[in-house]
Amino acid sequence: MTKQLMTIVSKATIAKDTIEMKLSIDPAVARIAQPGQFLHINVSEGYGHLLRRPISIADVNLQEASITIIFKVIGSGTDALQKRGIGQEIDALVPCGTSYPIESLALNKALLIGGGIGVPPLYFLAKKLKEQGVEVTAVIGFQSKDHVFYEQQFKEIGTVHVVTDDGSYGHKGYVTNVIDEQAIDFDYFFSCGPTGMLKAVSHKLQDYHGYISIEQRMGCGIGACYACVVPSTTEPGFKKICKDGPVFKANEVVLS
Structure with missing residues (x-):
């Protein structure tokens, strides 16, 4: 996982309240991104939204060195993200979490x-x-x-x-x-x-x-704050969704 400044190269509304956004990215990072992983995005500039938002990777284009994300506008954070324009940079941690093996x-x-x-x-x-x-x-x-x-x-x-x-x-x-x-x-x-x-x-x-x-909404996104935990069925205690997940074997965790 690395911190990246990615440029918005395209943006479109593809369904009700649903935005598709393509971001340019370091080719080396694009090559290691896997299905199930996510970006932890700083949705706006300044101090309006201190917590990053986790958004799944919908596609990776290795030839273009780009990542596509799709998100629904459901609050002030995602609203701020969808207002970002083509050519603007987005600060994100990528790729985060586990993938489908x-x-x-x-x-x-x-x-x-x-x-x-x-x-x-x-x-x-x-x-x-x-x-x-x-x-x-x-x-x-x-x-x-x-x-x-x-x-x-x-x-x-x-x-x-x-x-x-x-x-x-x-x-x-x-x-x-x-x-x-x-x-x-x-x-x-x-x-x-x-x-x-x-x-x-x-x-x-x-x-x-x-x-x-x-x-799941997350805090740090790197497993340090314990804001996104879920009970484990395979061992005592909890799993961290941002670090141990978000992908788990079915019935490995307790869904509440």
């Missing part, structure tokens, strides 16, 4: 399950899996049709099922409903999204091998 797995078919802003890191993961010759099926959930993004990008990689809470697009209901309906065949599952969704997925797929990535 796909290179060490005996993997032919993968099921990716994402909800809302948990979808972006799974896109980066899907690309890496395809490069390894893995067959990818993605189930991605959103609040409504207006919130859906990256459906076409996932279709270019494998099979995609879109779910919306209100049924305004794709399947209606929960991502777990689609898993039942489609009888998807897979070796491992990989999931990222709201805690409630992760709990439901981990419970439904408890007899399968899988990994989850936890979305």
Whole structure:
């Protein structure tokens, strides 16, 4: 992990309250970034927002030496970030946290399950899996049709099922409903999204091998402040989401 000054090279609204931002980065750092890791970003200049914001890596382009992030504007911090203009620099710690250990797995078919802003890191993961010759099926959930993004990008990689809470697009209901309906065949599952969704997925797929990535507000982002801990099921005490995670084996931690 290093501190980087990255330049905003593009910015677009891709769904309701959802911003895609591409940042230039040191090529050496781009080469080591892996799916599941995140940037810890200073969202504004000055002292308006002292705490950095963790934002998952949605894509890496080695040829352009760029990293793409996708975030939802849900508070003053992310609002300040989306107001930053093309050509401005952003201060970030990168890459942070653990990644999905796909290179060490005996993997032919993968099921990716994402909800809302948990979808972006799974896109980066899907690309890496395809490069390894893995067959990818993605189930991605959103609040409504207006919130859906990256459906076409996932279709270019494998099979995609879109779910919306209100049924305004794709399947209606929960991502777990689609898993039942489609009888998807897979070796491992990989999931990222709201805690409630992760709990439901981990419970439904408890007899399968899988990994989850936890979305969590953080303090320091480097494991020093204990602001983002979660109870461990494998050893006494807690795991630090920013350092031991955000990626964990399913059922390795207690989701509350």
